[in-house]
Amino acid sequence: MRRTALLLALAVALSGPLHAQHATKIGNAAMTTAGKLREQALQADTGWKVVESLTTEVGPRLAGSEADARAVTWAIAKFKALGYDKVWTQPVSFPRWERRSESVHVLGGSSQSLHATALGGSPGGTVEGEIVRFADLASLEAAPAGSLAGKIAYVDHTMSRARDGSGYGAASRIRTRGPSAAIRAGATGYIMRSAGTDLHRNPHTGITRFDEGLAPIPAASLSLPDAQQLTRLLDIGPVRLRIALDCGWNGEYTSQNVIGEITGRSKPNEVVVIGGHLDSWDQGTGAIDDAAGVGITMAAGHLIGSLPKAQRPARTIRVIAFANEEQGLHGGVAYAKSQAGNIRNHQIGAESDFGAGRIYAFQSKVPDYAKQALGQIAMALEPLGIEWRTDGEGCGPDVGPIASLGMACAGLAQDGTDYFDYHHTPDDTLDKIDPQALAQNVAAYAVFAYLSADAQGDFGSAPKPAEAGK
Template sequence: MRRTALAFALSLLVALPLQAQQASHASVTRVDDASMTRAAQLRDAALKDDTGWKVVESLTTEVGPRVAGSEADARAVAWAKAKFKQLGYDKVWTEPVTFPKWERRSEHGEVLGTHAQKLVLTALGGSAGGTVEGEVMRFPDLAALQAAPDGSLAGKIAFVDYQMQPFRDGHDYRNGGGIRGGGPSVAIHKGAIGFLMRSAGTETSRLPHTGNTRYERGLTPIPAAALSTIDAAQLARLVALGPTRVKLALDCGFDGEYTSQNVIGEITGSKHPKEVVLIGGHLDSWDHGTGAIDDGAGIAITMATGALLKPLKPARTIRVVAFANEEQGLYGGRAYADKHAGDVVNHVIAAESDFGAGHIYGFDSSARDAQPEAIQQFMQVLAPLGIEWKPNEGDPESDIGAMAQRGMAWAWLGHDGTHYFDLHHNADDTLDKIDPKDLAQNVAAYAVFTYLAAQAQGGFGSEAKALEAGK
């Protein structure tokens, strides 16, 4: 039977009494030897602990999909508050996050005429509702659509048929996600009455991928949907045969505003309670799957990390945030940054898990140049987990980005995302896709990072700075 988080952490305290911290130059951040040894023991014990798995199993089973603004959103908030308390966090509270409420009700697509057949598709988040019929005009990528003359698609449906490619760091999402986010507005400029895209996914299946889109101000929105990769390929073949008409019918749209909550749990620092190491993930998900990899895993990894560290009495406060409505516009992260902008300097460093539960292979930080000695110490404990130093490859993920823009130091623990976009925003994002061993490695990595950051003597460069215009 696996030991509980509390049992194994207490065993570390017994096995390794606290030692006097070594003196160091004021400008050099480093971790004392006792904490380094304890972090290595924490790492090894975390690999055998199943707290993270139990948390993600609970969230995906008891709440399931949790679209921002839905009834399940409220249940997810209640779940998170209860789970933080169950895991023994010292403080649990919520902070309001208000946003426009978008709803999906029904969706349908079909080819008309000689080759009549159903198309499997899903409305993009934020899409306008409506029913349109028109000839499909295929474009291989967003650049090709942008190059079309304004007004040239009058009465037609634009179809961007770009196939995302899998990469460990997921960098092709800038193309797939860029089409989803900006394609409908470009199509409107060209005169289109509707927008279709090949799903921003890397698998071959009939499961369409949803995800958010936005319309430029001043434009009249048009229905916008993503085809499954198989249906996109089918439509492309039909278009190659000759003029092809499609009917697109979406019942969806905005319905007022909704106020959800960022749910926050804290382990109070034993020596520097006002100094915060921030970790977290986003609590909301899309509606087709159960939000396991996106981002139930991130919630589980960071909630488990705080629970494992509590008995070690970390010097700094550990703050775990379950952010609201990341999917439809980073609302939770922005709300957190707005509320805590005046306290950037006390946010010593932050990391967010929002790229699935694949094996963590890389580490990077904004402190890479300012505190190389501390980074080297982090890597000493992370390396046995198969994690390599990857300077300049990481960035602050999703919701912590707004605080990073205000000057907060950040770290990146890079997940292997080779297969992440097989599941991203589609119906296959379910618990069974998470490998428990990879999840345990994730928790171990976050536990090491968070504990060492909490114990470090000195900071990592957090310093309040003016927000750039338009950010």
Template sequence: MRVSHLSAALLVALGLSWSSATLASETRIPDSVVKDATALRDRALQDNTSWKIVESLTSEVGPRLAGSEGDARAVAWAKAKFKALGYDKVWTQDVTFPKWERRSEHGEVLGRSSQELKLTALGGSPGGTVQGEVVRFDDLKALQAVKPGSLKGKIVFVDILMPRARDGHGYGIGSTVRRAGPPAAARAGAVGYVMRPAGTDWHRNPHTGMTRFDDQTPIPSASLTNNDADQLARLVALGKTEIKVALDCGFNGMYTSQNVIGEITGTTKPDEIVALGGHLDSWDLGTGAIDDGGGVALTMAVGHLIKQMKIKPVRTIRVVAFANEEQGLFGGRVYTESQQKDIRKHQMVMESDSGPGMIYAFGGNWAPEAGAAVKQMYDVIAPLGIAYEPLKGSAESEMGLMQARGAASAAFSHDASLYFDLHHTPDDTLDKIDPKALKQNTAAYAAVALMAANAEGSLGSGPEIAKPER
């Protein structure tokens, strides 16, 4: 588009930049790129690369608790895997954090109805053996309102059922109980804490996950299974019930892991980035297949497929296998801080960290002038059974931190109906991944990443479009 010198002078007088005035017409996806993205989508639907990667990770490395031997093996694995997949550049970022270890755990009902309770320590819990009378709460606010010190010698039981939902919104309830319950119990003087799990299954598999204590002295804190929570609730209803919780776990110094990063270098705009990712760590109870082996695998597969099809991305496609997401987004914080001055260079960010269930909607965050280009992206992935929800959703987890700083983002809504049956449990294993869904995920991420990389114009990254992570 041509603009006269007079028009340009007028724009300056109005305080508008030439680029902001012309950007709307420039941000489009060329027809040739749409054609390549469509072919890439169809290739991904027939390709097993994502499956082979997650099979390798969960079999050869296994559980990857941050700071463990499995974590170190995973970092070495990721470096080798990026190279084997043909990435042009592989590099790392150091990520340092407190090292939490789990060694053993046991729970039991004492007295007239003595029996085992299946439970697991919450990440961040201290070790210790405690016993006491159970005080049950079916409302977190009621616990938080208890007078400090009034539950001295008791064990708090927060009994709130997490609802099942396709969009996974029930996790907001479960994770809040996990994070806020233990410090509230400690403030009230309790010696221990147990909770109904942040999970939707009815197997006797407890769900772990991170908790934190503010200024309170930490107390042993654990998650029951839904079955055992039911049992404990029935016993409390019958009368005074005492339980024993024995945990051998806790923090043990500091540990340095690494974000592992692979890049397919852009041809004419190599300093501009389309960034994808998943987190390399997992909890230790399962093998971290859905959380987040599948996310690591499908994003790694994107660059490989583009390279295999000999498609040349204009911008660099960067895939990040993040360190220690589970205990506080440590790797994401390191990456985001390292890129703070380069937010505008991130054309688009996206992540897979809500399980590789079928994607049912596509949204994200971008500047108004990029709307037409993003709609072109959607048109390519619509045949995958995906609805359009413009300007809704989060880039997820670590890339959500980038979105909060102003990076344009793609948000994929994954069917989480069954995800929280498996999340943070011993059941998070390879057999739970649906190969068809994994291919659909790979196809969607690959097509959108390629079109973002080869778009004519910016998608609008910058502080002015910053959108907090949800």
């Protein structure tokens, strides 16, 4: 017996007899329809065409830029062209950050330019100083106050490659917490080895933060080969560096979450949420991050919407192209706030925001009474080479805020072995996407969304109790 079938048998046992009267399950007709959707998705190229359209016609979509507005217009038109029953927008306001120019230069006898990019949220300015190297964030955070006065802090951490992207956590903390630690030690500038796994001369950008009460300093990241070059120079002797950034915050901006719906057959007010984020960083064309997620979920919803009315799922499929994920989950937070009183009507949610590699695992944390239905979804996903992991929760960045309020969520884990070779770099372009892997993603999301929306029963979404003392 296949592993998924064994797990399903266990799930059925867990769902009864104690929970038999209200166990969530999926009917045979829905399972048959899901199988047909899966095969149709594997043969279709809708997902690819959507990604191609967004990355070509709009290109890079830095939140708050002119292209951000064009992306919103594009998403509205694309949802309508794909036959969605309802298309609407939700305003999302945030501070606007702009990048204009940047350079990093080694001074003195080994004078040379290094390939670097400003971190999102960095202020502009030109600073010169001696480099002080730290092997990791903990070492920098331990630096005594004043010990870096007039100097530039450099964190030289090498991110590890992993299929699940687990090396990114430590690397991204260096990007978000490192500048504040440098300021506390007295540094006038901050630079880091990029949070990436490639050896191209493409620096990886990404948002950084400055703790309240600290005066921000110019902060940038080096491409990995340039970080190696700087480290070699430091092995020879002291190095002085000039960081010159022209960037910074420039007022407030209001973008939009763009939302398309395929209306449910009998429970239209209950929704399954899937989506990706519409914005990107400004160096590539935002193909894997996250035009792929937008294309995958738009195509999945379109496929479900193309079914005869009688075969549509009971609940509504809601696809969201979230605004400004990159600079702080602004779209996800706005959506969660707007739906805080409507958690029970959210059946379950999932987000595609990890590129376009093949999905290899499916996971969700649900009550025992819903595990039978989860196992049935897993069985429909198994022909796609997707393993059911019963010990994982799954979720996604922009659905995280509403999940924290009590919405059930699932994770469809993509192979991210090479994701951080391109993430937040000029190399994030359409050619990095395998059309067949993208189609497998569309098939998985179509199956997941359809079966979740047609399940007889729920997956445990409910408002979480308020924290004590609040």
